[in-house]
Amino acid sequence: MKLLVTVKRVIDYNVQIRVKADGSGVEKDNVKMSMNPPDENAVEEALRIKEAGKADEIIILSIGNDKAQETIRTGLAMGADRGIHIKTDNDLEPLAISKIISKVAEEEKPSVILMGKQAIDDDCNQTGQMTSALLNWPQATFASKIEIDGQNAIVTREIDEGLERIKVSIPFVASCDLRLNEPRYASLPNIMKAKKKPIDTKDASSLGINIEPRIEQIKVEEPPVRQKGIMVSDVAELVQKLKHEAKVI
């Protein structure tokens, strides 16, 4: 069984982002970039499925500029077997991304596609569901537990009301929640080994897919700044302020 994990290179989650003064976007130059956090959970889950003897190959796919190769290498250093890099210098929308993933999936024929439930840059939360619909494979979104059993999998999903379990048939698409697992760190020997693992690079324009953007970004701005309030000296003062000044209790 083959597993395909898709990963996105994003601004590191610890970086306080800065909006560009001209409103054209956020500052990405000289900013630390990392693998999208829930994508790390997807890589980790694939490794665990393989370690349990239920899969024999893990492919890491990333779509982006040349630097996306670094993110693929991170996945390879964690333990994946090979990489596929679909090269584009444009920021693609989930619609185009899901078409590319589907195309790769048709060639590679994985049994499961795993990815993060959401990228922490555009916060769209669309790619997994779109890929599932395009391939006509079942989807298991916001997964916090994946149990593969023969030709099916039982997936626990994190929903607003609590938890839900569904049974899906293989092949399927899983979008991973942060609580699915604790991603491992790559060891130094594995980082060295990863440098020799193959990455197959193709240009996005060679795939025959329309990747033109459909949504126009008019502007990006800072959210309204919340004014810092006051410090109160004790609980009694706090309750008085809430009662008489803020009038919320």
Next chain:
Amino acid sequence: MTILVLAEHNNIDIKSSTLNTISAASQIDQDIHVLVTGYQCEELAKDISKCEKVSKVYLANNEKLKNPIAENIEPIVVSLANNYSHIMAPATTFGKNIFPRIAVKLDIAQVSDVIKIISSDTFMRPIYAGNAIATVKSNDNIKVVTVRPTSFDPVETSGGKEQVENISFDNDSGSVEFIDREESQSERPELSTARVVISGGRGLQNAENFKLLNEIADKLNAAVGASRAAVDAGYVSNDYQVGQTGKVVVPDLYIAVGISGAIQHLAGMKESKVIVAINKDEEAPIFNVADYGLNADLFEALPQLSSELDKLNTIQQ
């Protein structure tokens, strides 16, 4: 043109998110249709048809639709889509799960998690966990949009035309089987719609200490929330989580107890009307967004808060 809203419900009650989404839709167009997919939910379909802005409710009533399986709901929406200028749903795990499928089947780029409607094709949405706000324009023929429920006041369920039309469903995908759902049970108001929320972080130190918050929550008729740190540490279950990867709350009063104020958490609560922070670390970033900060040990402050609230209630009576 008309707008189609996909209703979120539990076969018994309408979820508030549906009324918030109808409200968002009414800012674009005054003619709104609502699609209800479910099982034995005629009554709630009728209730939705009582909304003033709703001229028609479509009801797909089938046992296979009892649970919201995305693969089953998607074709129903897609089959109706061409009659509409916009298709909208709440950006809850319900809407998020289904809508991108609809968008891709129509070959349309979805606009997710809209917090403000600028015009019929232009919307504002948070990116980078709310650390930036993007204004985007959709150039597709049909706009496929999910909206953040807390950004729009719910509509009333009165003054409507009360028209419900049944539509058929015969498209079970068969590839997904619902097993069960474990809903958190609570006597308190629901976290995402509560007027007062009190949340605890790692400062609470263990699950047992969350009782201190429960006691105050009961006095304020508040919902109890938690930071991701507290959830990851296993103090409370995941559905308590407020933040980028949890729930976004906009209560009148938000009380953060023993929460440092990571960006992750702020993304889920910084739109609250009044924020109170209680933390023993005076450098905690939560104080930068708090209207009222109290630099104190929560294990002393919470019992005091509890007794001060008792005094207040005694005076009022």
